[in-house]
Amino acid sequence: MTVPKQNNFKVHFTELLYQATEKILPPNCEIFLELARPKQVEHGDYSSNIALQLARFLHKNPKEIAQSLIQLLPDSPYLEKAEVAGNGFINLFLKKSAKQQFLLQVLQQGSFFGTTDIGKGKQIQVEFVSANPTGPLHVGHGRGAAYGASLANILRANGYSVTREYYVNDAGRQMDILTLSTWLRYLELCGVSIPFPGNAYQGEYVIDMAKMIKKAHGDRYVHEPHELIARVPPASESSISNEDEQLDELIQVAKKTLSEDYAYIHQFVLTEQLGDCRNDLMEFGVEFDTWFSEQSLFDNGSIAKVIAMLEKNNMLYQQDGALWFRSTRFGDEKDRVVQRENGQYTYFASDIAYHLNKFERGFSHIINVWGADHHGYIPRVKGAMQALSLDPKKLEIALVQFAVLYRDGKKASMSTRSGEFVTLRELRKEVGNDAARFFYVLRKSDQHLDFDLDLAKSQSNDNPVYYVQYAHARINSVITQWGEAVSILSNAPTDSLSNEAELTLIQKLIDYPDTLEAAAKERAPHFLAFYLKDLASAFHSYYNSTRFLVPEQELKLARLALIAAIQQVIANGLNLLGVTAPNEM
């Protein structure tokens, strides 16, 4: 017996039903033929609502239509029976032998089981995290990292050629503020006492960097404080915009005072923070193919080039001394500045150049993973793509909501500026990488995530990570006690697997490729997480009801083949989510 195309019974049955439907399909009617997995076992392994959809076009009773469709179904070695349910659903039942046989496919394909080729090798870029290198990653970035990395893995497993990219904002004002902050801390350390501005970076890591500079260069960057003190903004009273202006003045003072030394400190803090970020992510199992520098877009003239292109297309105009992009033409609420009155390009300008660059690199599809607080930014970027005659449909923005940490039932605060945030590193240390990765993708990405720290680190059955991992470890333990080579199981006799629990488990394994495919199409790693919890649950139940290492040789091998296949699928799924599959716990 051979299994159908793509090892997929769902595809096969869909094809059968399609052939039947074609024979009675009236012209010009739009219907969707897709099989569903019924919630209830009496409704078979796959079901179709096609007859209900056809009813309005054929002006006939859905039940009658379903009945004739069943008559028209081509023969199939995998179809046990087809039934019409009371209201017109068609329920299809998979042959027991087909299920039993399928099991061996899982073992034979091993770590490749479940992968599909729907991506057809298309070049797809996933850009994620892209946090400003102005401080440690916090738990919000962590969610983007876990989501993006899992999504990239899932896309790759579905036949896409994936490039993971981190856009490094190394050119903007925030970097200047960090540079200034570090220098001011350095001056403090060198005995130059001046107030530290409230809107500069407050974190302890800034002082650490200042210490490193002092250790390496002594007092080389110390300058007379008189001018600085005069420029430091007053502690409170002043308005926010006023404080910002004063900070900008301070930056100018620093640049003038330090001269070429400013570039050194700027480079030092960038290297330091980016390195820290990279290590943090690497330890988290998140790696990138490309680290793309925003500064490079300035240096190689890309921004000037793209501005010229927009100008040529009559997409820009001058007003109030600034240069504006006509984003309202593309549905944005207002036009946006690309070049400021002072001649500097805005972040938006470099972002336009960046996105043009992405398309020029030949990606057929681009996914940006953004924090949901950037959602208002989407229309202008898509507008810019249109203004450059690029297809905005090829640019997809996946929004990831913030994660809110809960400890002892109450919120843990996070604010990068105030310095009292929970870093990703702290989170990883507290709950472990596995729990962090799993918890992050346990929710739909565009939903708020309540991250329960106490639950994530509890070594109990409440913890879904351990629950799934435990299933894997348990199976390993059984197989170890059996003591023979797992490889012989991929040709084991499976006819004796016939009780309901066993057939249900096999059907769950059959569902895995569909789940993986859906996770890719819907950009939804949480599909996988839920699937794994489900599979683990079915296994634990089976484990408690049935003994595997029984005297009957054939039955023993069959059951071992089943649990080995479950173990394989758990390992495959966890691997895509960046979670380890331990052999012992």
Added chain:
RNA sequence: GUGCCCGUAGCUCAAUCGGAUAGAGCACCAGCCUUCUAAGCUGGGGGUUACAGGUUCGAUUCCUGUCGGGCACGCCA
């Protein structure tokens, strides 16, 4: 105020283009270790899917309004 997202069991969340009796986990109650890991399993109670209309064979899902929550509305990034 305007725009986008959301509102499902006491809590945290699912529900594959609109489908069959809206599902899990936690918490609560009652059980299961002389047997392959109890980080496990079995059983039980728990719902007007925020509210009011509309579309249709059929709505948690689509449309309108109301209420409630989050985010965004810079020549910041």
